[in-house]
Amino acid sequence: MGFNLMRSRQAQEPAAGPGAGGSDYAARGAGASRSALLSLLVPAVLAVALAGCDEKASQSSSQPPEQQPAPTVIVAEADRQSIAESANFVGRVEALEKVEIRARVTGFLGERHFREGQLVKEGDLLFVIEREPFEAEVGLKQARVESAQAQLTFANFQVERARELLRTNTTPRATYDQRVAEQGVAAASVSGARADLRLAEVNLGYTEIRSPISGRIGRASITRGNVVSPDAGVLTVVVRQDPIRVTFPVSQRQLLNLRRKYQDQGADAVRVRVRLPDGSQYAQTGQVNFIDVQTDRTTDTALVQAQIPNPDGLLSDGQFIGITAEGEEPQQVVVIPQSAVQIDQTGPFVLIVGDGNKVEQRRVRLGRGPAGQSVVESGLDAGAMVITEGAQRVRPGAVVAPRPAADIPASGPVPSPAG
Template identity: 50%
Template sequence: MMRRLSAALLLTMLALPAEAQFGPQGPPAVGVVPANRQPVTESTEFTGRIEAVNRVEIRARVTGFLQERAFTEGQEVKAGDVLFRIEKPPFEAQLEQARANVASAQATLENARVALARARELQSTGAGTRVALDNAQAQERTANASLLGAQAAVRVAEINLGYTDILSPIDGKIGRATLTPGNVVTPTLTDPLATIVSQDPMRVVFTVSSRAAGELQARYEGRGGVNAVVVRVRLSDGRPYPQAGRIEFVDTQVDRSTDSLLIRALIPNPLRAGARAGSPGDRELVDGQFVTVAVEGIEPVQAIVLPRAAVLQDQGGNYVLVVDAEKKAQRRAVRLGRTIRDQVVVENGLEGGEQVISEGLQRVRPGQEVNAAPAAAPPAGATPPGGPAPGGAASGSRPG
């Protein structure tokens, strides 16, 4: 019975037309997006490091006992603030001794001048000899030189006494102290007593390969060179830093070991809102921290931006499928620029205005007729075509 039913069903299916068996055959439906030009902010990313503009290691300039530390570790100090005090009495005593030597030298000089005057008077009357006059002149000069040496010793003693107050040479934030009061300090200590780094502005230092440096130069030299770009920073946790910097220095030599070029930019580092200077975390940028550096063009350029899904790749390279006037899919080889999330910049291969297939590509072959319709809009809340990546510009270009 079952065999008879199966045979009857098979005969019925064979009797049906092909359209009834497999459905109607027609051009595949695809979604297209227009290859329109739009303002794009060019951006290229590198890995960089924050560096203080000024960095000073605090060291003793005389030998003595450390008497006082006059700062709190981590606080911000001003140029001229006292940081450490070295025991003063030994240096005060040296200064008094030097002043006493000056007084003695002055007395000796006065006596030599009196003797010289007497020798000249005797010589003029014929009662004195030329030898006596010459000796008196030599003693006067020797006494005068001794006075100058004693006065210089006073100056040295005053300088050494001044060095017992160790002052900050710059404005900045001071780190931890390596010695506590009671220790003997000398100018030859291996470690500095403390280190001060300036806070605002900071430097962003990064290296660029020779090839990337050449690309950047070619891209911006006709638009003002380094004045045509700004430098933006993304912190290690992915947050964008709100302040923008400017390139201040490009090294004059390529590092032969890495074939890279060092670039340095200045970037503001103000106090955070509501923060007190010297408190932990009072500023975003810290000397020595790693950051992601983005070199961005100030003025946007017109460029074609497509969904990344619209770009295919094979052994021949990157290509897209466009719908021509006969509603057929045609292959176009393209050269891509930078990628921003799910968008990509097309630098060459499209003129603008083409209808590029972005949906249904798996159903289409070059030369095949298609049924094109506008691609589905992105869901609410999604990044619009060409929208910026979160946390600032990603490596590449972003719509302006």
């Protein structure tokens, strides 16, 4: 129709002159007809196009969605191994014997017979206090003993003479009794004088200060020429270093666990290892030999003590150390990789691959295991397949594609799901 209108317009265009007004009116009528036709055709075309889209969408929605592949996870088997259970603590070193050397008499301090820090033996001479006053005191007490003995000898003669006179009735009985009493007083004087002499000799012996134990001697706090006395303070300290003991607090929960496991095997069933302050492992091991009968109410812990050899003197009194207590006899326990363990507000748990490759959550109670592993005390049996990698992409109940860790290269990542 548009083509015919154009032809009519072209046929009328050459005409000019007075009749041109009629031709313009006819052209305006033809344009109005074309606009009306377009206004009808456009909505119809749009309606057909929309209907076609709806049909395609309907057909697309009626088709089932494409099946997504199960996510791949790396799994490891919970293994049963023979492991000596252990627990870590923090403790201190204490000397089995530690003696503070003090003066026991008052006097001027003389020579010192040791080097600070050296090893000394029991009975070794350490200090000497001025001896002359004490030697003089011994001499004086000795003289008093001799005087008392002379008086006792005279009293004995008097008693014998009075006894003879009493036998012949030449002296009264009262005189004899008096002589016997005087004899007793003289004998008591001898005993007292001898005791004073003994005390003086003891004090003279105290002028030589000797080590009461074998061990390593510390720093001398008082130098030669000073007056020392029992109240003057500590002269030095001698510490026995081999063997030595370590003490560490253990919570009641851990203590009950140890007692239940090893009470039938005795104290030797628990072995103690020491970590030195630099992090290295001490070569010697010891055994628990004492558990305190009282519990600290503020920390709910009991003090445990172990004795350990110290031939090289690496452990010193008061030293801060790490302690590992472990059983002598290995125990059969379930072990899993530490990478399989997850923790939330409730506590530790693991995800395992169960029947039908479905993910299951298991709450576990863990203990300390070898490097990179954890001991499962409860909540999981040996043989369970725990997820070690890819657990963040799955939830309990999801179906997964398990892949053993042995099949994955050491540096390879966890494969991503296809698609």
